Amino acid sequence: MSPPESVLLRNVVVAGDRLDCRLSGGKVVELGPRIEARSEEGVVEGGGAALLPGLHDHHVHVLAAAAARASLDLRGGPLPAGSAGRGDDDSWLRVVGLGSDHVTRADVDAVWPSRRVRVQHRSGALWILNSPAVRELAGYLDAEERRTGRVWRSRGQWGAALEEMSLGSELAEIGRELGTWGVTGLTDATPDLDGPALDAIRASLPQRVWSLGPGRTHLPRKVVVADHDRNTWDRVHAGVAAARAAGRPVALHAVTRTGLALALAVLEEFGVVRGDRIEHAAVCDDRAADRMAELGLVVVTQPSIAARRGAAMVEEVEPEDRPWLWRLRGLVERGVDVVLSSDAPYGDANPWTSVRLAAVGASGRGSPWVSDQTIEARAALGCYLTAPGDPAGPERSVEVDAPADLCLLDSPLEEALARVVDGRTDAPVRATFIGGVRVGQ
Ligand SMILES: [Zn+2]
Incomplete structure (x- = not known):
């Protein structure tokens, strides 16, 4: 059965207003206090629940996530x-x-x-x-x-x-599951993802998928800063030069103190452009944070990796690095634009898990430094509501002519976030639409 050509979401809350919302032709076409349903149209009763733009995960590895399942x-x-x-x-x-x-x-x-x-x-x-x-x-x-x-x-x-x-069915299953969590878009951060592999992902998932790989896009180009290698400087330098030649910002993967220092040094040589990001910044002291704030760099981090790996990292890193692991509030307070993401399969793919961890920390499991790094749940959720090309920018909005990529919660926003924070729900999502088509059921 093909999906109905138009869908009416009745009695939903958009930015504080109780409205009806019609989706048609892949877009939001009407928003108003009372819209009459047409006979052929699908109707979803919202019951006063919040209608949000679909969630976007700014850092994920789709093929690896599919492979992890298999x-x-x-x-x-x-x-x-x-x-x-x-x-x-x-x-x-x-x-x-x-x-x-x-x-x-x-x-x-x-x-x-x-x-x-x-x-x-x-x-x-x-x-x-x-x-x-x-x-x-x-x-x-x-x-x-x-x-x-x-x-x-x-x-x-x-x-x-x-x-x-080898991963067709796992890809389809990932797309469905992301749909149940309200996710409508992904940025794949695998460095060389392009061509047939990217096409296969796009063909298998209902979500809109961007890549930080080498293809033609305005998104940053991913460059890994690995610090166990004498040639790192040259490789990172060449990677940033190639991105700049293609007119693109960069996303520099930096998980250690030396990796971050090197990333910042290379960026200072080239000059930071709008859109440049640091992925992870998993060890970041105040000096590095202040430098990133000055340069206007965005940090894309992962509370769920902090929760999974944090206790082990406390053991592994040099003692002087321990206070600076996977900081969140500490970076925000120093003026750094911080954005959450999953890095699935290395972190948890469910965005609501990251919202909860960002809001409550993970202090019970040997990661004492996370508990003083919390931010408000609403701010954490906001990281998933920005545009793929501007992760720390303004939230997208539900408005007429916008793509009908939407996440209908199962309750008003504050109530939903309260349930996420105290663990009463894994995902307070009733329905997800991509291009006006319901997904994830
Ligand atoms: Zn990654």
């Missing part, structure tokens, strides 16, 4: 002992979190002799393929890689193509 996670352990049997499953198996360092193609064959299997080392930097996988990908591999099955990430051009081949 994976066997070894959680830092060795390969399973013995053979997992021949199996007649024709699909790829993706295994992640391998803790052993010297595994080769022959070891993976011993467990999975017939199915195509790729195993990711827990560092994320190395894949080990079994023989059927090597045969499938032979054209992409050099002689040594074919022999050992070991392919380093820097060589993995096949990665995106492979994910796309």
Whole structure:
């Protein structure tokens, strides 16, 4: 059954006013105190609930999120002992979190002799393929890689193509689930995402998907600042130069103190342009925060990673870095524009989880520094209501002629946020529309 051509949302609250709202042709076409329903039209009764612009997640990795659903996670352990049997499953198996360092193609064959299997080392930097996988990908591999099955990430051009081949149903499921949370748009922050892989994501998800990859867009170009490498300065420099040549701002991934220092130094050399962002800024002291505020840089951060990984990071980092981990309020108070996002699958894809964590912190689980880093729930939600090209800018609004990308809550806004904050709901969402079409059911 095709969806109705127009939908009337009755008795909803838009920016404080109780109104009816008609969606047609992909847009909001009417907003008023009382609109008569047409006979052929779908009607959704709002009952005084808030109608918001659809939520936008400003930093996510869609293919990795789909892959995480289709994976066997070894959680830092060795390969399973013995053979997992021949199996007649024709699909790829993706295994992640391998803790052993010297595994080769022959070891993976011993467990999975017939199915195509790729195993990711827990560092994320190395894949080990079994023989059927090597045969499938032979054209992409050099002689040594074919022999050992070991392919380093820097060589993995096949990665995106492979994910796309094997993840159709997971992608569709992610799109549906995001719909149940009110999400209508995503910015994929995977550095090289473009071409067929991006097309596959767009074809599989109902959400509107932007990419920080190399394609033609006004959004920033993602550049990773990894600090375990002598060539980092040159690589980051080249990445920013390429973005500037294409007329684009940059999104610099910086998770350590040195990574952030390097990112800021490179940006100061080029000069900051509108739209430049720092992703994560997971270790950020006051001096770095003040510098970012002066330069007008936007920080895109993830409370759900702080909650998942924060306690471990407290152990891992240098003691002098501990007070500066995953700051939120501390950055806001120093004048930095901070935007929340998920970084799914590394953080939690549900935006309401991030709103709750931003509002209450995660102090109960060994992350004492998060509890003094909270912000108001309404401000946290606001991060998801801005435009993809201006994450710290004004909130989008529900208005006539705007795209009908909408999130209808199940109650008035303040009540919904109160329930999110005290954990009484995972997502206070009744219905989600993208281009006027209801999704996520
Ligand atoms: Zn990321």
